Amino acid sequence: MRKLFFYAPLALFLLLALFLLSGLFSDPRERASATLNKSLPAFALADLMQPQHIWTAEQLKGETFLLNVWGTWCPTCNAELGYLTELRQQGVKIVGLYYELPRDPAFDAPFNLQTLQQDVSQKLAQHGDPYQFNILDLQRSLSLDLGVSGAPETFIIDAQGIIRLHHIGDINSQVWRSKLAPSYQQWSQP
């Protein structure tokens, strides 16, 4: 028994090495999404361009679509607008979730919807407009519920309103082909 005791450090080390080996082949930045395969959280948020219209989770059901979290302040989001517009032309339904940055009352100018609308229109005219419509997440409540860690992020939501995929980072032709398109096609089958 005493003899075996001296082999304990070796055994523990080998166990550690096993974990390190498997860790070597997985991406440390990958995060499991907590919202996957769950319904879109309930919300009631205004449309960015027609603020009198209020969108709810219920209204988005019926068709598989991409929910793209973005903002004009985010250069990567602007960069992917062009490719997303191509996708829209191919018939992919994309809804924008506009992520407004938090404002510090001591430092920043107060929020102005008109300025934002102008800003957004200008950006979309410049890079292409992939969106059916944009939902304004002014308090970032829906983004928080969705587990958004930054922009751009994209969710695939099926006709029943269930989140099927959570993609962190930009979408380009390669990412679309290898990751998003298979899932989109799978869930848009009737």
Added chain:
Amino acid sequence: MIVEAGQLALTFAFALAVLLAILPLYGSFVANKPMLLLAKPLAFGQFFFCLLAMLALIYAFRTNDFSVINVAQNSSSTLPWYYQITASFGSHEGSMLLWVLMLAGWTALVAQFSKALPLQLHGRILGILGLINVGFVAFSLIMSNPFERSLPFFPVEGRDLNPLLQDFGMILHPPTLYMGYVGFAVAFAFAIAALMGGRFDSVWARWVRPWALAAWLFLTLGIMLGSWWAYNELGWGGWWFWDPVENASFMPWLAGTALIHSLAVTEKRGTFKSWTVLLALAAFALSLVGAFLVRSGVLVSVHSFATDPGRGLYLLVFLLLVVGGSLLLYGIRMNAVRSQARYQLFSREMMLWGNNIFLLTACLIVFLGTLFPLFHKELGLGTISIGEPFFNQMFYYLTIPFALLLGLAPWVRWKQQQLLPLIKPFSLIAIASLMLALGVMASMQSVQANLGLLGLLLGAWVGISALAEVMLRLRQFGSVSAGISKLNASHYGMTLAHIGFAVLVVGVAMTKTYTVERDVRMQEGDSTSVAGYEFTLTDVYDLNGPNYGGQAAELDVSKDGGYVTHLHAEKRFYRIQRTIMTESAVHARLSRDLYVSLGEELPGNAWALRIQVKPFVRWIWLGGVLMSLGALLALADKRYRRKSSVAKQEVANA
């Protein structure tokens, strides 16, 4: 040309390392004296060629040779000359070469300063160090060659050094830290040699002690410098972040601290042998695990180098061979070793055993906290993260009993100690620390029962007890003045290091409790008051540095109407890397730091500023400096330089 010469030198170093790994080791088993005698020149030769390689790389950086990929990616012609030199170890490849150079340096030092060792052991230790050298030089040559060229097409300008690394700390922090990491290779080699030969007595422990102390000294300094650098450079006044890579340096430090204490028991009492050997293996193994974590990309950290699974795999295989092999040897050989020393429950041995338990628990906590997210994920349980609150709470619970024990332990005798004679001095120490802690607190602010008070109490307890213990020892020589020169240097070293710990505890607790932080919006001429200090923004203007632009802010600070200091904070924009860096303005005093960092420009000609008053924050690094000085004093102890009788005999026989 010079760059190719550097590549060639590194190849020569590899060849010599291979010879060093084979000849003396083989010679030690067949008792071949010429082979054993080769160890020393081989070690020197290897160090010489590693040094040439490093110099060639520095040359490439200084001459802006952008055909070398490493130079093109980490330097630029506008970089100041001192950062061009430090940029040579700013990348993964360059830092690996520095690591190799340090390892070769330690090997050469062992070759030079271990004349007292029996020849067989000397050759064996150098041979083991040679084996480790082979692994790292090969890694540098094959997996991360710092001399790789991008001919025929190369850029005309480099991408510049990461602005975070363009700081005075960069000059000092990596070399000292690596000296520490790699230094534990020596204690490791001694442990392996002892496992091979089956000899772990007091003499062996006396041989290892200075090497372990030296490595620990560098690691302590290195970690402390890193903390000080982060405080100055990152701009929000933190000094420790529990980042995976910081933890990777903290684990070998904890194991190393346990090792130097356990070695004391093995030297003085010839016991704790299996512990000591295991700790010597563990300190270096944790250094290697740290290197793996930083360079393989298994964990996400601000410190990580660019990741490459090939490199990770190489390091993992190397780790398996070195650590797995040594632990296997440990398992096979250690059960033959028996410790026969007897000691009572209340004895110095038990106190140091307690020290080891606490330090290893701390090490385990850091280990689990760092790697648990990885385990969790690889077991398919999903992603989690473990952050500062976990570590802070755990270390809060650990530090209290550890500090109490630390105050008591130096007073306790070896073998056994009567409780009764200690009651009186310790009652006095307890009363004195209570008075000191309350006094300090009352002089600064109102007395409150909080973390600050606890830190002051523990610090005073450890500090007063350490000082009183030295006085007691001095008096035992007859008179204090007569004793001063008679007491061992290592005893002074221990006392100084323990006082360093006390200072550190006070610093951490007071900073945590009493830091005042304010984010303010200021225009030129505005004043704001933080913790009794009046900060006035006098001027903001554009900067024009060699490779950066940006803004600088000038502030005047006064307290109760009296002028205190002038502060100069910068916000730099590095043109090539297009990154913004904060150069905080710090006014340091022993009792507090004034810390200002310049933020964004705001509408209306105003600026965001973060102003902090951090009491006792200097004590954190002062504690680290005192601990390192303690180790230096202990190293100066004469008994490590006395020739052992074994070596004398061998000389006589020769």
